[in-house]
Amino acid sequence: MRFRLPLVCLTGLAVMTAGCGSSSEPEAAGKATISYAIWDKNDQTSAEKIIAAFQQANPNVTVKLEITPWDQYWTKLQTAASGGATPDVFWMNSLNVRMYAKGGIITPLEESKAQGLPPAVVDGYRYDGKLYGLPHNVSIPALWYDKKLFDAAGVAYPTADWTWDDVKAAAKKLTDPSKKQFGILAHMWDQGAFYPTMLQAGGHVLSEDGKKSGFDDPASIQGLEYWTGMIKDQVAPVAEVYADTDPITLFQSGKYGMLYGGVWFASTFWANPEIRERIDVAPLPKGPAKDAVILLGLANAVSARSEHPKESAAFAEFVVSEQAQKILSDSGGGALSLRDGTQEGWFKAFPTFHLKETYDASMPNGVPYPVSLNTAQWQDVQNRLLAEAWAGKRPVADVAKEIATQMNEILAKE
């Protein structure tokens, strides 16, 4: 391999400090061109339609769509931000929003424009009492299940009332070592799997004020043990399996009874005619202490140094309007629109899946995704340590306490 990363990176680091110039083109008076950066190619069609609708209503504004793949999106954005030339409007997630707000890269938006959007998602974009992003879609974790395996084992399908115990009992009945068949997949996934179970057991990931880790809370540990227990009881495959093949692919092989997965997997599953027939979806099962579904939504943020702040804000606001949300929903892409009442088109794209029921049952239990200023830093610690517990190398309680210690150190520095 002739690829020398360190030198490339060293150069990268140096360039970041040097910054890049702004590249605005001369414009006719009264006309404005704004750039709009997103990372998901699946959203290209809907984004183009939304832009067309916006331009029709605002003939003086031209919106230029830029798609940067996820792998490069944040590095590129950060480099651009250090040099002061970010796109005018760009996709933001709740993991990064505080960092960009604190750094003065993005500008606060009008609170009133978020009216009617679910607080569990909107609250993820608040920093210092101000709103820094207008979320336009929502990702809801849910329980996908394989009807064929349920039928064969004579187990009733999951319902909105299912609890942890129902999942465990079903997983046991669905497991058949002779066929290499497992009841459930226990992949290490934060938003849809172990964060919800930590909360459902009565624990927490991060304290209310965001200053202390909740990993050493005995209830949180119980939530983590829900998953490692499934692996230990051999109703879920061992940790190494998920490292080789991603859970969405595994689930489609027809050898796994249940999958904690996003409702947005619907488009992937629907594309596979054989799978479309045999699976369905239910809300996340309830835990011993309470219901909790962690919601995430992507938002549009507006650059603090945009040359057209008014037009940029107007566009971000338009994306969450009922008109644009319906366009998003009707495009039948991966994303579920956020504004309540605009989702019909999306549900209809996958008629046999119980998505509407799952949506209706999940939204009232919605909880924001836990974030602090530099979330990525402690999440990296969390992931590398949890991997040891998932692999069965160390007891969950030990690992959880070590995560808490390291996480508290990181949080103290924020």
Next chain:
Amino acid sequence: MHSKREWAWGYLLIAPMALGLAVFYLWPIVQTLYLSMTESGVFGGYTWVGTANFAELFTDEEMYGALGNTLLYSVLVLAGVPLSIVVAALLNVPGLRGLSLYRTLYFLPVVTMPAAVGLTWRYLFNGDFGAINHVLGTAGIDGPYWLGDPDFAIYAIAVVGIWSSVGYNAVLFLAGLQGIPRHYYEAAEIDGAGRLRQFVRITLPLLTPTTFFVVVITMINALQVFDLVYLMIDLKSPALEGSRTIVYLFYETGFVQNQRGLAAAIAVILLGLVLMLTAFQFRLQKKWVHYE
């Protein structure tokens, strides 16, 4: 004595290269040294912290883990160098049929995109559906999860590392072999030395300058391994603990955790390590490298 004019011309002619080196290599190194003594803000802005980053790394278990993994990987890949000599010697057999086909085959990995190499091997190593475990299975062996198990991952990656460097190294050795004058072999043959003896007594010693070059380059590349690990092991994989290399740790620290100062310190330590080991090899060469 040269005139001033001549000096000026000399400098002018090396200027493009020297400037390129200065701008793209030397300046970043100076910058990195500076960065390694700072704590960075996410969007620029640096605070001087002196040697605190290094102090943190010297007590960091992850750093020692990465160091151990990197050294193990380097040793494994270096152990693959003799394979290149054998391949080169075989490719050098006079009158071999389909010679250029073999040469192309062995060189192919060098011109293949690392991303394609990583992904293809990832499929081959897959614990449940991979070709390698399938073959092992027919022999009655239950293969492990090569890339999911921290005890196996680094070996699996080293296999790919060797596989992808054999061709390049063999070409270098081939050039070295062809530089050995024929009359040595003729003399040996007259003295009654067989093929194997000729190889051990003539070929190997006279090949040592090439061997030295290959060993140094292979080691430097191995110490900087990143792409294969990045492509074959995910950030959440349980195998990462046993396969995280120094540059992977650098990437994680600088680009996942956003701690650029600390990442720069890791890069500086790696630079020091590469310099030290290379200097050591240059010293050691006096003992085993024969120049004609």
